[in-house]
Amino acid sequence: MRISAATTWLPAGRDRAADAVTAGALSDIDARSAPCHEVAVADGQQAWQLGLTACRDVLSTTGITPEEVDFLAYAGMSAADEEPASPAHRLAAALGTTHAVAVGVSQMSSGGDAALHAAITTLLTEPDTHHALACTGTNTRDLPYDRWRTAPEVVLGDGGTAALLHRDRGPLAVLAIARAGNPRLESAFPRFHPFRPLPPALDNSVSLLEFRTTAEEIRATVATAVQQALSDADLHDADRIQVVCAPRLRLQTIGYTVLPVLPEAARDRLVLFGDTTGHLGAGDTIANLDDLLRLDRLTIGGCALLIGLGAGFTATALVVERC
Numbered sequence: 001m002r003i004s005a006a007t008t009w010l011p012a013g014r015d016r017a018a019d020a021v022t023a024g025a026l027s028d029i030d031a032r033s034a035p036c037h038e039v040a041v042a043d044g045q046q047a048w049q050l051g052l053t054a055c056r057d058v059l060s061t062t063g064i065t066p067e068e069v070d071f072l073a074y075a076g077m078s079a080a081d082e083e084p085a086s087p088a089h090r091l092a093a094a095l096g097t098t099h100a101v102a103v104g105v106s107q108m109s110s111g112g113d114a115a116l117h118a119a120i121t122t123l124l125t126e127p128d129t130h131h132a133l134a135c136t137g138t139n140t141r142d143l144p145y146d147r148w149r150t151a152p153e154v155v156l157g158d159g160g161t162a163a164l165l166h167r168d169r170g171p172l173a174v175l176a177i178a179r180a181g182n183p184r185l186e187s188a189f190p191r192f193h194p195f196r197p198l199p200p201a202l203d204n205s206v207s208l209l210e211f212r213t214t215a216e217e218i219r220a221t222v223a224t225a226v227q228q229a230l231s232d233a234d235l236h237d238a239d240r241i242q243v244v245c246a247p248r249l250r251l252q253t254i255g256y257t258v259l260p261v262l263p264e265a266a267r268d269r270l271v272l273f274g275d276t277t278g279h280l281g282a283g284d285t286i287a288n289l290d291d292l293l294r295l296d297r298l299t300i301g302g303c304a305l306l307i308g309l310g311a312g313f314t315a316t317a318l319v320v321e322r323c
Contacts, residue, residue, distance in 0.1 A: 002167070002173055002174065003164070003174065004062050004064075006290040007054050008054065008159060008283070008286070009057055009160045011043055013041035014041065017034055017036070017037045017151070025149055026151055033152040035152070035279070036274055039276075039278035046078070046137075047076040047087070051074055067099075068130070068131050069095070070101070070128070071119060072095075075111025075137075077137075089102045100133075107314060110310025112284065116316075120177055123166075132166075134286065136280070138158055138160075141158060154249050157278030159277060161287050161290065171322060172321065175321050176317075177317070178225045179316045188214050229305070230317075242302040242303060243297050243304040246258050246272060248279045254272065282310075284308060285316070304322075
C-alpha cells in the first residue's frame, strides 16, 4: 500500500498561549512546557466540514477526482453536538464522491489511526477499491472551559486532516500497521469526560489525562503495538528508522509513555510536530504524515515510525518507507 499524499487544514482563528498567560488561564511555567504556543480555532465550521476541506486539499494535490474515491473513513471529535447524524456520509456527498463507501469512526484521539487502518485493510482485501481516503475533523471551539487549562500536558486545537491511499502510487509505502488495546483503562483514561466542565478540583498542576497514574499500563500497550509493527515490517534493526513521530502532547508525557518502548537506537530520532496546532484530536498521525512529506524528513529507503494514542485505551504503530 502507498500513501499518495497527506494534508492538514487549519481554520483561520487562533488562540495563543501568550494571551492565556495574560488572562491568567495559564502560568508562565506551564506555557513554556506546553506542546504548542498557539492553536487554531474553528469559527462556524463543524468538525466534518474541517475534514471535508482537508479532503478537497489532498485530492487537489494529487489530481484525483472525487469520483475516483472508492472508500472514505472519517473520524471526528467535537465538543458540541453536530449535524448531520451520519457525518461520514455527508462529507462523502459534499466532496462529490459518487460511489464511495463511507465509514464513520468513533475512537477518540486514535480515530485517525483507525481510519488509516480501515483504508489500508480495505485496499488489501477488496480488489475493486483503488483509492481510499482517511480523514479527521476536530472542533473544540465550544469547550466549557479555557482550552489552556489542560496545559502543559495537552492543548486541544481545531483542524482537519486527510490522507489519500492507493495500491501502488505515492511517496510513502506502508510497511506495517499494528494496534493494541487495553479496555481496562477506559474508566481511568481520561478520568472524566473531556468535553464537559472540568472538576472543581482540577488546576494547572493536574493533567487532564493523568498520564502519570496510568503510564505503566499505557506504556505496555504502546510497546505491544510498536513491537508488532517493527516485526511485521522486518525492522528488527532500527538503523533504517530515521524519524519517530508521536502524538502532539507534552514532551514529558511522551517521555513517560512512548520513549521507553522504542528501540534504543531510535530514541534520539523522536520528532515532535505541532507547535502551531496543539493536539488535533483524532488527526495527529495524519498531520504527522503531512509534516514528514512537507518537510522532506525521510531519504529514499528511510523509514518512519508513527505512534498514535487514544483514550479507551488504544495504541497504534504505523511504519512507512520513503519511496
